[in-house]
Each structure stands twice: as C-alpha cells, then as structure tokens.
Amino acid sequence: MNVLVYLVPLALALGAFGLAAFLWALKNGQFDDLDGAAWRAISDDDLPEDERH
Amino acid sequence: MTAAQDLSLFVRRPLDGVAAMDLVVEGVHCGACINAIEAGLRKQAGVRGARVNLASKRVTVEWNEGALEPPAILERLEALGYPAHPFAANTVDSVERAAEQQLMRCLGVAAFATMNVMLLSVALWAGADSDSNSATRDLFHWLSALVALPCVAYAGMPFFVSAARALKAGSLNMDVPISLGVTLALALSLFQTIAHERDAYFDSALMLLMFLLAGRVLDQRMRRRARDFATNLTAVRADRALKLVEGGEACETPIAAIHPGDLVLVRAGERIAVDGAVEDGRSEVDQSLVTGETMPIAVSAGAAVYAGALNLSGALRVRVTKEAGQALLDEVNALLAKAMEQRSSYVRIADRAARFYAPVVHLTALATFLGWLLVGAGWQHSLIVAITVLIITCPCALGLAVPAVQVVAAGALFRRGLLLNSGEALERLAEAGTIVFDKTGTLTDPRPTLANGADIAPADLALAGSLALSSKHPLAKAIADASGAKAPLSGHEFPGRGVSTLHHGKRVKLGSVAFCNAEAEAAPVAAAFPDASLIALKTPERKVVFAIRQGLRSDARETVASLARGHEIEILSGDRRAAVELVARELGVARFESDLKPKDKIERLKTLSAAGKRPLMVGDGLNDAPALAAAHVSISPVSAAHIAQAQADALFLGERLAPVADAVNFAVKARRLMVENLCLSLVYNAIAAPLAVLGYVTPLIAALAMSGSSVLVTLNALRARDA
Numbered sequence: 154m155n156v157l158v159y160l161v162p163l164a165l166a167l168g169a170f171g172l173a174a175f176l177w178a179l180k181n182g183q184f185d186d187l188d189g190a191a192w193r194a195i196s197d198d199d200l201p202e203d204e205r206h
Numbered sequence: 207m208t209a210a211q212d213l214s215l216f217v218r219r220p221l222d223g224v225a226a227m228d229l230v231v232e233g234v235h236c237g238a239c240i241n242a243i244e245a246g247l248r249k250q251a252g253v254r255g256a257r258v259n260l261a262s263k264r265v266t267v268e269w270n271e272g273a274l275e276p277p278a279i280l281e282r283l284e285a286l287g288y289p290a291h292p293f294a295a296n297t298v299d300s301v302e303r304a305a306e307q308q309l310m311r312c313l314g315v316a317a318f319a320t321m322n323v324m325l326l327s328v329a330l331w332a333g334a335d336s337d338s339n340s341a342t343r344d345l346f347h348w349l350s351a352l353v354a355l356p357c358v359a360y361a362g363m364p365f366f367v368s369a370a371r372a373l374k375a376g377s378l379n380m381d382v383p384i385s386l387g388v389t390l391a392l393a394l395s396l397f398q399t400i401a402h403e404r405d406a407y408f409d410s411a412l413m414l415l416m417f418l419l420a421g422r423v424l425d426q427r428m429r430r431r432a433r434d435f436a437t438n439l440t441a442v443r444a445d446r447a448l449k450l451v452e453g454g455e456a457c458e459t460p461i462a463a464i465h466p467g468d469l470v471l472v473r474a475g476e477r478i479a480v481d482g483a484v485e486d487g488r489s490e491v492d493q494s495l496v497t498g499e500t501m502p503i504a505v506s507a508g509a510a511v512y513a514g515a516l517n518l519s520g521a522l523r524v525r526v527t528k529e530a531g532q533a534l535l536d537e538v539n540a541l542l543a544k545a546m547e548q549r550s551s552y553v554r555i556a557d558r559a560a561r562f563y564a565p566v567v568h569l570t571a572l573a574t575f576l577g578w579l580l581v582g583a584g585w586q587h588s589l590i591v592a593i594t595v596l597i598i599t600c601p602c603a604l605g606l607a608v609p610a611v612q613v614v615a616a617g618a619l620f621r622r623g624l625l626l627n628s629g630e631a632l633e634r635l636a637e638a639g640t641i642v643f644d645k646t647g648t649l650t651d652p653r654p655t656l657a658n659g660a661d662i663a664p665a666d667l668a669l670a671g672s673l674a675l676s677s678k679h680p681l682a683k684a685i686a687d688a689s690g691a692k693a694p695l696s697g698h699e700f701p702g703r704g705v706s707t708l709h710h711g712k713r714v715k716l717g718s719v720a721f722c723n724a725e726a727e728a729a730p731v732a733a734a735f736p737d738a739s740l741i742a743l744k745t746p747e748r749k750v751v752f753a754i755r756q757g758l759r760s761d762a763r764e765t766v767a768s769l770a771r772g773h774e775i776e777i778l779s780g781d782r783r784a785a786v787e788l789v790a791r792e793l794g795v796a797r798f799e800s801d802l803k804p805k806d807k808i809e810r811l812k813t814l815s816a817a818g819k820r821p822l823m824v825g826d827g828l829n830d831a832p833a834l835a836a837a838h839v840s841i842s843p844v845s846a847a848h849i850a851q852a853q854a855d856a857l858f859l860g861e862r863l864a865p866v867a868d869a870v871n872f873a874v875k876a877r878r879l880m881v882e883n884l885c886l887s888l889v890y891n892a893i894a895a896p897l898a899v900l901g902y903v904t905p906l907i908a909a910l911a912m913s914g915s916s917v918l919v920t921l922n923a924l925r926a927r928d929a
Contacts, residue, residue, distance in 0.1 A: 157342075157345070161326075161349060164322065164325055165322055165349075165353070168318050168321055168322045169318070171318065172314055172315065172318040175314045175318075176311060176314060179307060179310055179311060179314070184310070185259060185261070186258075186259040186260055186261045186262070187261055188260040188261040189237075189240060189258060189259060189260030189261060192236060192237025192240055192260065193237065193240065195237060196237050196240065196241055
C-alpha cells in the first residue's frame, strides 16, 4: 500500500491541474464564442499571404 | 446619409489611449466572414485589433484614441459588406454574464471534486477496504472529506443562497431539500469517518451537486442567449434620432443620449424615436404602433407625438418632453403599474412540486428516526438511517426534471423564431385558455401593401411605381414594391400631397385623393377596403385609385385556424369597427371588439381571467402594453413598441405568425414532459425510499440510483425537441 503515498497526491494534483486549466480558460474567454472557435481552427490566416488557399 | 453621427455613447476606454466599441454585425455566418471582417478592419489605419464573436454575431474593435473617428468603422464595415450597429452592453447583460461565469466555475469545482472522490470511492467499492484494520478506508474517507468539504462549500453556494432566501420569505423551493440533503450527507459522512465506520456519502453529495449545477448552467445559458439576441435586435433597430444642435445642424444621436428639452428633427418617412411635442412643422403621422388606429392623424405645432409613430408626409421638429404630461403615456404607465402589481405571483411547477415534496420527505425521515428508535436500534443508528433517507430522496432528478425540459423546448422554439424571456413562460403558455389578438401589427403585417392590385391595369401600376420611387412617403413605397419598378421618374414632390411630373409630354400626378381630384373614383374603393389608405394616380386620360393597407400576415389564416382547434380566439383592437370586422371575418373569428382604450382591453382580460380562461395576449402596440402585463401570458412581435416588448413573455421574429402556434404547441408538450419527469422521479423515490427507510441503502446504491434517475429524466427531456 506504500504506492498510495505518491499515487494519491499525484491523482489529486492532476485533477487540480485540470481544474486550474478550466478556470483559466473560462477567465480568458475561451468559452465565449463556441461557434467561431470551430471556424478559426481551419482558417489559414497564420500563413504568409501567398501560401493561402 | 448626410447627418453627422454622434457615437460617443458607445465608445469604451479599456486602456489609456485605446478606445473600443462593440458592434452588432449583420450577415456573419461562417469562418470566411470572420476573416473578412477582422482582416478588413485591421487594414484600416489606427485600428489596433478586431475580434468577431460568431455565436453572438458581434465584433469588438479597438483603435488608438484620436487616430480615427468612430463612424469610419461603421463605414468600413459597410464597405466590406457587413452593415454594423453599435450597441452599449447594459447592466442586465453583464449581470447575466457574471452569473453564468460563476455557475460555470461552480460546475468546474464540483466536477473536479466528484472525479477525485469517485476515484477513491470506486477503489473502496472494488475491495480496497477489505484489509482487517481498515486503515486504508479511513485514509480514503479523510481524503474524500478533505476534497469534498471545501468544494461543496464553494460549489453549493448558488443552492444555499437561494434556499436561505426562500426560507427567509417563509416559503419552500426545490433548493431547500437540496441544500438540506447535501449538508446532512456531508455531516453524516464526516461523523462516520471520525467514528471509523464503513459508509460515507461524500461521492453522492458531490455527484448530486454536479448534476444540478449542469442543469443550472444550461438554464442560464439559454436565458443569456435569448437576451443577447434581444440586445442585438435593439441595436439593429437603431433607435437614433436627428438631434438639432446649436447652429441648426442635425446630428444623428442614439436616443439614450437624448434628454428632455432637446430638439429633434423627424423627416418624412421616418419613425419618430422619442416622445415629445411638435415644435413646428405640419404632417400626418401613422400611430398604428401606438394606438392600433390605422388612419393617419394630422399633426401640427403643439400636438403630442409618441415614439414608434411613423411620420408620413412633412418634416417635423419635435421638442422632447418627459413622459409626464402626455395623456396617453400617463394612462398607459398608470395602468401598467397597476397591472404589474396585480399580476398574480405565479408559482412555478417545480416549486409547487417542492411544496408538496419537501414536507413529505422530511416527515418520512422523522418517522424513520422514531421508528428505528422504537424498535430499539439506539439513537445513533436511527439518526444514520434517517439521514440516508434524506440523502436518497434528495431531489436530484426532481431538480433536473423541469429545467432540462425548458432548455430543450426553448432551444427548439428559438430555431423556429420564438424567443422566450423566461423559463416559466413555457409553463404559463401551456395553461392558456383563450387567445386574444391585437389586430394592427400583430395579425396584420406592419408594412403596408397594395390591396387592390388585381383591379389595376399593369401599365398604370408600372407608371405609378416609377413615379412612387421618387417619393419618400411610406405609402409610395408600397406602390413601388407592388409594381416592381426599378427606374424612377424624377418628379417634383409637394410635401404631404404627392408627386407630379411630365411623362412623354403629359402631366402625371401621384398622391392623395384630393391632390388628384379623384374623389369620385375613390368612393367605391373606399367602400370595398374600409381599412385602407387611398392614393390616386392622375393622367390626362384617366384616374386610378390604389388602396393600401396593412395586409394580414401571410399565414395568419392557417395559424388562427389551427389555434382555434384547441382555444377560443378573440380580437381586441383599438382600431375602427369596420377595419376590425373585416379582419375578423377574413380569419373566421366570431368574437371581436373595436375602438378599445388600453383600460378596456384590461377589463376584457380580467373578465376572461375571472372566468378561468387564462388569456394569452398577443399584441404589439404601446396601447397593448398594460394588457400584455395583465394577461396570464403574452407574446409580442419583434416589431412591437419597446414598452410592449418589455412586458411580453416571448417575442416572435419575422413576418409569419406561425411561431405563436408553435409556442402554444411546444408549451403543451413541454408541460406534459415536465409532469412526466416529475412522476419519473417520484417513482424512483417510491422504490428507493422504502429501501432507505429499512436501512438497506449503501453508498454504492445511493450513487447508482442518483445518476440513473438523473440520466433518465434528461433523456426524457430531449423529447421536447419536436412538438
């Protein structure tokens, strides 16, 4: 059962990391425009002008 | 547009030297639009950045302060092909938004805690506590408590606050048994943990909270979406007025920035955006949005005019007044205040269920405690069993039963062009007995159309249409639309009377009947269309009279007929009898009343309510606002006067009347599903509660039962998608 000594804190830390990521995303407005995000993923405006299609 | 624009009201200053403005953009559909707008705006000198929100159809633009004038942004967007309208987010919007963010944070915390506590619980259920000294089990329980207690304290806030508010007001809502169940479950689990006992319910309490929060988030999101949409509509309707500043210049100003005492110019063909008194000018106004009366009224200096009226013929200068001192507005406001006071405090179906449910549950728990005590189980064991009863009967499914249906039904109605202002509107809609329609602007299309097109020779219509294109008069627009004319004949406009021109060497006139001396020709047309405004065309050879009126909405007949199958239909109008009778006959409605004042409409609604008919009022005018507030439930078209829109429980979009019928059908179905869902959760309780009373419930059973019943009611709620 000694394995619990680091596995349990590890599990909790992973969960807390996920929670922190979620709260950051929420605060950062990542959930404000769910429709637009789907389109932005496929837009190629990060390419130089002549490589766009 | 020649007038300068004053947009300073909409400009924010997020940082020093940076100005920003939020705009509602028309015609944004996909990723290509996002690119076009953002790239297009960034190319404008001075613009720091632009961000499109596709979900809410808005764009936020930031620029270096002083580098450009705000109207330039509107022009740029217009040139890109996306007409935009500035708007200022109001406080209600930001409050709703903050509430949604807070609920999302609670949901995140609850989900985190549930996952981690489940991790420990599943290990225990799987046999991790089988070692003899049970040290592992205690460790896991303590860890669970460590996670659960602070998380519940945070994520349970929305429920605790609401429950406390209800108790303070001396009533019960669903949040009272929820809060009690969660708190007791935690307290019991903590006690069991300290006492090295086997059963703890941390996972059940957290899972319950997570399910309920998910329901709340969906509910809040639906409300915010409807509100966003309503804000966009207001922005697109562009309530701006031409304010006359010193020196006689006109400046286009949002009405929020116009104050009593300002002078406003209203040109022919424009809607009056403010309440006020005419300073000078002479014109006719169409007050149909205000009083329901379709005949234009002549106004001159000193006359009172109301926001929403259409200025037909001449330019007016209007002095903005406070609302007080105007007979009609005073009357409407007084009636409105009274109607809202009397609006029965409606008890939502979920709260009604809670009022019945909570005492039963709490009495059962008490009886369980006493029962176990009587058979000699000892007070400690008796208390534990009694609390498990409270946990197992905690209304998880009950709390989801109603909001889940509301969210699904509201989403379906939204796609059909109906916006619900509140979730409970759905419940009240389902109870509607009599459906009361206003005529003007509700049953009829607010845009005037040519009524006697069939009687007019195509050549005359084409000629009138070309001539009409040169006029700003709204009735002329109806003729131009009907003729499909593209090439305008340049004519000389006589304000308030008509236009005149030389066509192939002949004098042609289009205008009022008197302007064309067509009284003889007008008489039969007036008799055939008593509710129409008449326009005459005069050529040297002949005179033709056009009847123009607000025609019925294209699907009014079918919609009213389908509603009439389950409901009584009435028409209550402020318009003249002849006009109302015509519409009633066309729609096959037997009961109608005309020439009604706002208080007459309320009287009629009261009579209906007293007879237990629960009226649904559908209306749009300023004069309908008190009636909309007094009715059991109300719907307005989006073209309605502001004050009416604010009172309505739902708004319908577009030219068609069908959303009204959809609303009623969906509401009836949704109500049935709500009742079904409540019954489902009661059945679940009927099975689980006896097990709990007899002391057979373990944490595993509690967790399974809770998630099982929640999933069941959610799946059932999905059926609200189609009527």
